[in-house]
Amino acid sequence: MSKPLILVTNDDGMFAPGIKALVEVCKEIGEVVVVAPNSPQSGQGHAITLEHPLRLNKVEVFGGVEAYECSGTPVDCVKLAKNVLLRDRKVDLCVSGINHGSNASINIIYSGTMSAAMEASLEGIDSIGFSLLDYSFEADFRPAQHYAGQLIRSVLKNKLKNCKLLSVNIPKLPLEEIKGFKICKQGTGEWIEDFQSAQDPRGQTYYWLTGKFIPDAKETDTDLAALKEGYISIVPSWHDLTKHDAIEPLKYLEHGG
Amino acid sequence: MSKPLILVTNDDGMFAPGIKALVEVCKEIGEVVVVAPNSPQSGQGHAITLEHPLRLNKVEVFGGVEAYECSGTPVDCVKLAKNVLLRDRKVDLCVSGINHGSNASINIIYSGTMSAAMEASLEGIDSIGFSLLDYSFEADFRPAQHYAGQLIRSVLKNKLKNCKLLSVNIPKLPLEEIKGFKICKQGTGEWIEDFQSAQDPRGQTYYWLTGKFIPDAKETDTDLAALKEGYISIVPSWHDLTKHDAIEPLKYLEHGG
Numbered sequence: 138m139s140k141p142l143i144l145v146t147n148d149d150g151m152f153a154p155g156i157k158a159l160v161e162v163c164k165e166i167g168e169v170v171v172v173a174p175n176s177p178q179s180g181q182g183h184a185i186t187l188e189h190p191l192r193l194n195k196v197e198v199f200g201g202v203e204a205y206e207c208s209g210t211p212v213d214c215v216k217l218a219k220n221v222l223l224r225d226r227k228v229d230l231c232v233s234g235i236n237h238g239s240n241a242s243i244n245i246i247y248s249g250t251m252s253a254a255m256e257a258s259l260e261g262i263d264s265i266g267f268s269l270l271d272y273s274f275e276a277d278f279r280p281a282q283h284y285a286g287q288l289i290r291s292v293l294k295n296k297l298k299n300c301k302l303l304s305v306n307i308p309k310l311p312l313e314e315i316k317g318f319k320i321c322k323q324g325t326g327e328w329i330e331d332f333q334s335a336q337d338p339r340g341q342t343y344y345w346l347t348g349k350f351i352p353d354a355k356e357t358d359t360d361l362a363a364l365k366e367g368y369i370s371i372v373p374s375w376h377d378l379t380k381h382d383a384i385e386p387l388k389y390l391e392h393g394g
Numbered sequence: 395m396s397k398p399l400i401l402v403t404n405d406d407g408m409f410a411p412g413i414k415a416l417v418e419v420c421k422e423i424g425e426v427v428v429v430a431p432n433s434p435q436s437g438q439g440h441a442i443t444l445e446h447p448l449r450l451n452k453v454e455v456f457g458g459v460e461a462y463e464c465s466g467t468p469v470d471c472v473k474l475a476k477n478v479l480l481r482d483r484k485v486d487l488c489v490s491g492i493n494h495g496s497n498a499s500i501n502i503i504y505s506g507t508m509s510a511a512m513e514a515s516l517e518g519i520d521s522i523g524f525s526l527l528d529y530s531f532e533a534d535f536r537p538a539q540h541y542a543g544q545l546i547r548s549v550l551k552n553k554l555k556n557c558k559l560l561s562v563n564i565p566k567l568p569l570e571e572i573k574g575f576k577i578c579k580q581g582t583g584e585w586i587e588d589f590q591s592a593q594d595p596r597g598q599t600y601y602w603l604t605g606k607f608i609p610d611a612k613e614t615d616t617d618l619a620a621l622k623e624g625y626i627s628i629v630p631s632w633h634d635l636t637k638h639d640a641i642e643p644l645k646y647l648e649h650g651g
Contacts, residue, residue, distance in 0.1 A: 182469075183439030183503045190600035191589075212439070212504075217601060220587045243516065246440045246633050247469075255635075259500065259584065291647060300640035320644045322636040327516065330477045332448075343447035344474060371647060373640035376503050378512075379579040383557035383630035387577045390548060390628060 141167035141229035141293050144218050144257065148178040148211040148236065148249025151198055155235035158278035159267065160199045162286045163232060166293070171204035172218040174211060174249075179238075181249035183256070184210045193217055211253035219260045230293055231257030234267035235281050241268075241306045241360040241370060242326040242352065251304055255376060258301035263292055266302075270364065271309040280312040284369055288318070300373040308364050319368035324359030326352040398424035398486035398550050401475050401514065405435040405468040405493065405506025408455055412492035415535035416524065417456045419543045420489060423550070428461035429475040431468060431506075436495075438506035440513070441467045450474055468510035476517045487550055488514030491524035492538050498525075498563045498617040498627060499583040499609065508561055512633060515558035520549055523559075527621065528566040537569040541626055545575070557630040563617055564626050576625035581616030583609040 143163045147156040151173045163169045172193070192208040205222065207214045215231065236250040245251045254266035265288065269281045284307065297303070304323075308315065330348035337343050352361045360370035400420045404413040408430045420426045429450070449465040462479065464471045472488065493507040502508045511523035522545065526538045541564065554560070561580075565572060587605035594600050609618045617627035 177445060180442040180444045181439075182441045182509065184441040184467075185437040185439070185504055185603060187437045187603060188434060190594075190602045192598070192600060210441075213603070216587055216603065217589065221589050221591070221601060243633055245635055246512070246516075247442055252439065255503070259503075288647065295646075298640070298643045300637050300644065302637075303644075304635075318648050320641050320648055322638065322641065323634055330473055332474065332478050334478070337447070341449070343449060344478060345447045346442060346444060346470070346473065371644065372635075373637040373644055374635040375637040376500055376635070377580055377637075378502055378561075378629075378631040378633070378635075380557050380559075380630040380632040380634075381579065383555070384577050384579065386555045387557065387560075387628065387630055389552075390545065391575050391577055 142226060143167040143169050144228050144231040145169055145171045146173050146211060146214045146233050146253045148174065148181060148253065150174050150177045151196065151206050153237060154274060154276065155237050155269065155278060157199065158282050159232055159235050159285065160202055162282050162289065164202055166289055169202050170218065170223060171199060171202060172207055172214045172222065174214060175206035175208055178211055178249045180247050181210045182247050183212055183252040185212050186210060191217065211249035212256045215253050215256040228262050230289065231262045231264040232267065232289065235278055236268035237276060238272045239268055239270045239306055240266065240304060241364060242324040245304055245323065255302055259376060263297045264302045265292065265305055267305045267307065269307045269309065280310065280315055281307045283312055302374045304372040304374045306360055306364055306370045308367055310367060314367060315369060316367045318371055319363035320371050321358055321360050321363050323372050324352060324356055324361035326350055326361060399483060400424040400426050401485050401488040402426055402428045403430050403468060403471045403490050403510045405431065405438060405510065407431050407434045408453065408463050410494060411531060411533065412494050412535060414456065415539050416489055416492050416542065417459055419539050419546065421459055423546055426459050427475065427480065428456060428459060429464055429471045429479065431471060432463035432465055435468050435506045437504050438467045439504050440469055440509040442469050443467060448474065468506035469513045472510050472513040485519050487546065488519045488521040489524065489546065492535055493525035494533060495529045496525055496527045496563055497523065497561060498621060499581040502561055502580060512559055516633060520554045521559045522549065522562055524562045524564065526564045526566065537567065537572055538564045540569055559631045561629040561631045562626060563621055565621050565624055567624060571624060572626060573624045575628055576620035577628050578615055578617050578620050580629050581609060581613055581618035583607055583618060
């Protein structure tokens with residue numbers, strides 16, 4: 138039997154430790170093709186490049202693994218992989234990450250990691266986005282690698298049902314303290330934002346986004362709650378933004394408001 | 395009574411006819427503050443700017459209406475408006491658009507117009523994204539203006555219930571042929587993508603995204619169906635990407651997959 142074909146991407150760029158950790162896991166399981174941004178693309182959400190052409194260059198970064206750096210966004214990487222590089226091949230799984238930092242709760246909306254994975258799911262490919270709750274360059278990815286490997290093997294074996302996309306967040310804990318996987322829903326939280334404002338060398342004002350994430354402390358069945366308890370959260374996700382329970386209450390607008 | 399405060403933004407940039415059309419509507423209804431990108435930002439999705447500082451400059455574009463151009467994405471515009479420019483004021487409504495082109499179905503995922511509106515909803519502000527199914531610079535925005543005005547007045551009067559975000563798409567039809575509003579869900583569709591590939595003047599290959607949108611022709615209760623019948627579609631929307639009906643079927647992963 139031929140090995141499964143796994144597409145690996147991320148949003149932290151080709152040289153982030155997180156993608157190296159994920160490639161190491163995947164090359165034990167299948168044939169790997171990496172297409173990743175050539176610069177950090179955190180917070181790029183589902184951005185695509187329309188105003189400029191894109192570049193794609195073969196690189197040797199992961200010890201013999203087929204890899205390409207792309208000048209675009211994470212979603213561009215997946216589109217180019219699916220429609221140019223791998224257009225005549227069946228991709229069995231797309232994995233994105235391992236992201237440096239959480240994509241739980243509303244952070245999924247801003248996440249290039251998760252948007253890349255979602256794009257693959259829109260193209261009909263089972264897809265998993267992995268994020269580790271540790272921003273540091275020196276983060277220990279070994280516990281994440283252990284569980285990523287287990288989940289990737291399971292998804293390749295069983296295929297995803299009712300779903301083509303998993304959002305996986307991994308707590309910053311040693312392997313023996315992680316309690317396992319928890320399937321849950323996206324938690325509620327909000328960013329209390331602030332902008333650092335200062336003057337540039339020419340005396341012009343600039344603003345730089347900063348902020349603090351405040352989780353909803355009362356919820357118990359969410360990714361945020363699972364992570365707090367020491368579980369790896371898995372949120373089955375997709376692209377439907379409809380707020381279905383608001384359709385009926387808004388029907389009055391059809392009659393002139 | 396004081397006039398409602400309306401924040402206007404878009405993704406086509408400060409000089410697009412669509413935002414001018416929307417400002418014209420809003421200044422008849424309330425006090426208007428415009429914060430919009432200083433360059434086209436179509437397809438920027440929910441991108442935010444983390445790697446660079448942002449600039450915000452007051453401009454005189456809309457005949458006396460308070461307006462600022464921003465160097466960032468549509469979502470950056472809303473964050474700066476809420477947290478810097480208007481931090482001490484209550485914004486009653488955020489409107490985004492009028493976008494040049496459809497944001498129905500999965501296009502909402504890629505849309506800077508809708509992401510800006512969603513960002514405002516995340517900040518607790520009732521929010522509406524407007525899109526006209528006409529890409530041309532010379533598009534006739536008058537029918538869209540008529541209905542946008544009606545909807546904005548209604549939402550300001552009644553406030554949105556069960557929901558803080560509406561995705562509104564307007565068919566390319568003369569006023570008298572538009573049948574009114576239809577409240578519906580996000581339709582299913584897919585992009586059949588292709589990349590135009592060629593050599594640049596230095597002989598290097600580039601890729602430029604192109605593609606064709608294929609709607610699901612069988613669905614009847616969606617934005618795509620409503621638009622086809624000549625209605626303006628209104629999809630109540632939000633930021634929960636959980637695929638709730640996949641939570642139970644995936645529970646087996648908690649037990650080792």
